[in-house]
Amino acid sequence: MEQEQQKPYVIGLDLGGTNSVFGIVDRRGSIIATTSVKTQEQNDVEVYVDNCCTALKKIIEEVGGIEKIQAMGIGAPDANYYTGIIDNPANLPWKGEIPLAKMFSDRLGIPVALTNDANAAAIGEMAYGAAKGMKNFIMITLGTGVGSGIVVNGQVVYGSDGFAGELGHVIVDKSSEARSCGCGRKGCLETYCSATGVARTAQMIVSSSERPTLLRNIPLDEITSKDVAIAASQGDEVAKEIFEFTGKILGEACADFAAFSSPEAFIFFGGLTKAGDLLMDPIKKAYDENVLFLYKNKAQMIVSELDDAGAAVLGASALGWEL
Amino acid sequence: MEQEQQKPYVIGLDLGGTNSVFGIVDRRGSIIATTSVKTQEQNDVEVYVDNCCTALKKIIEEVGGIEKIQAMGIGAPDANYYTGIIDNPANLPWKGEIPLAKMFSDRLGIPVALTNDANAAAIGEMAYGAAKGMKNFIMITLGTGVGSGIVVNGQVVYGSDGFAGELGHVIVDKSSEARSCGCGRKGCLETYCSATGVARTAQMIVSSSERPTLLRNIPLDEITSKDVAIAASQGDEVAKEIFEFTGKILGEACADFAAFSSPEAFIFFGGLTKAGDLLMDPIKKAYDENVLFLYKNKAQMIVSELDDAGAAVLGASALGWEL
Missing domain, CATH: 3.30.420.40 (ATPase, nucleotide binding domain)
Structure with a gap:
């Protein structure tokens, strides 16, 4: 044995x-x-x-x-x-x-x-990365969609049916302009804060304004979140605003998630995190501005240490x- | 021992x-x-x-x-x-x-x-009431404020600091008309779905319209949630609409909470639940209409079996x- x-x-x-x-x-x-x-x-x-x-x-x-x-x-x-x-x-x-x-x-x-x-x-x-030794944290994966893995008391939250932890489908926009989601509803976090969501934001901003941006060099429906990250890293103001918009929505959502499980960290993983501080700074700012006083200055906001491949x-x- | x-x-x-x-x-x-x-x-x-x-x-x-x-x-x-x-x-x-x-x-x-x-x-x-044998459920208390107790894997979720489970302070209204909350922020669930929140809703509706309602027999700033429940039980349309409004907000919020821990039940407790189906029916309706397909027809929505005193x-x- x-x-x-x-x-x-x-x-x-x-x-x-x-x-x-x-x-x-x-x-x-x-x-x-x-x-x-x-x-x-x-x-x-x-x-x-x-x-x-x-x-x-x-x-x-x-x-x-x-x-x-x-x-x-x-x-x-x-x-x-x-x-x-x-x-x-x-x-x-x-x-x-x-x-x-x-x-x-x-x-x-x-x-x-x-x-x-x-x-x-x-x-x-938990086993090999940034959450070693943590008992309460929330993993947010930012890929084609937005996924989540929630750990409470050192255990993954699977819920009554095994399907708990779909924070990408929390509704963050109840207005009439809320974006349609693949799940059949409107206003899900994932429609804004996934790689696809960032591309949608970029396409909307580029097509609805005349502001100069490097993103105009790309055919509108081919703009990807990676293009936005490259443009932002070159100082493109429109591209930087797209990450600010994305990070603000994500930070506000995390402030609500804190009221659920008061995690010691939010760990972000996936393609979008390659944008680094362009994304993480607005997440932290919106989180600090919106979280309930009880949770202020408690949770770390960190990017996964595990290498992507x-x-x-x-x-x-x-x-x-x-x- | x-x-x-x-x-x-x-x-x-x-x-x-x-x-x-x-x-x-x-x-x-x-x-x-x-x-x-x-x-x-x-x-x-x-x-x-x-x-x-x-x-x-x-x-x-x-x-x-x-x-x-x-x-x-x-x-x-x-x-x-x-x-x-x-x-x-x-x-x-x-x-x-x-x-x-x-x-x-x-x-x-x-x-x-x-x-x-x-x-x-x-x-x-869990020990004596409706949640006997349940491992995953969410308790929502509807009193002067809105409180919550979240149970995951049979354990209360205390989080990293002991302060987890403040679902009354999840933001449900991000619009410019969002109500101010005692916590210093705006748009918290508690500002709509507590006894106080119901009274605020009643005062707003009575003062902003000419519609006939039994609630006009009460001085505006003395209307309580109990008055609204009594009027609604007497068939007062305005009072019934106040509970529909309250239940809709609470049901939508619960739909988001399901994405966190996929509970087998939401259990409601406290003074407001005395309104019975006037409140519970709109909660159930809004929950069913808003919850992610994965969780549909899974969670029970029930009122606590424990007697109030x-x-x-x-x-x-x-x-x-x-x-």
């Missing part, structure tokens, strides 16, 4: 719509072996899992065999930790309820758990240590 | 600005003895605690002595569970940091813990069972 707890490695799987990236990770959070399999066009999930296990077996042998592996964690969209099921994933090639944790566990003979990307990121941050795999792998 | 766990009673203290009400409570949630002491004008907290213990000792003897008592729980404003301190209470006669848990524990020789009123209500609901004492006492 004691020896079981000493197994040196876990497997992490970052399951994306295009690729499935595997890493074997040690207790320090170093990825010591890696492989990947295409997700796209793998229409039969049984064949897909078989292909994954074939690829995995090679790197498992490299590190000394399956008896060195404690468990496997999967970070995936629409994943439910309680059931181990991926439920009708919008961006994966499979329909219905996919019991992916069990499918991997049956083939590999080790415990397997899955959770959504943002929860995996939060667990990774490996972070999703690391996060998923960290789930393995909890099994 | 085993015998210690078999002690049949806990003490609950509901510490209010006017009175301090004590109850000795058994494991079923029956209050078997009760006493009270004035809080108001007890300017020396040492004398106050001495008076409390003198009153308590009588009822402790009645139930068989202190060796029958497992612990004591206190529900109080501005109370911090982690520290056992009441911190600069606005509505109590003492200033500074009052280590009330320790003061009672030293005198009585039993473990004592304290928490704020809304958290105590949530714990009481004893509920605060019961809630506080339930904290004792956790020690």
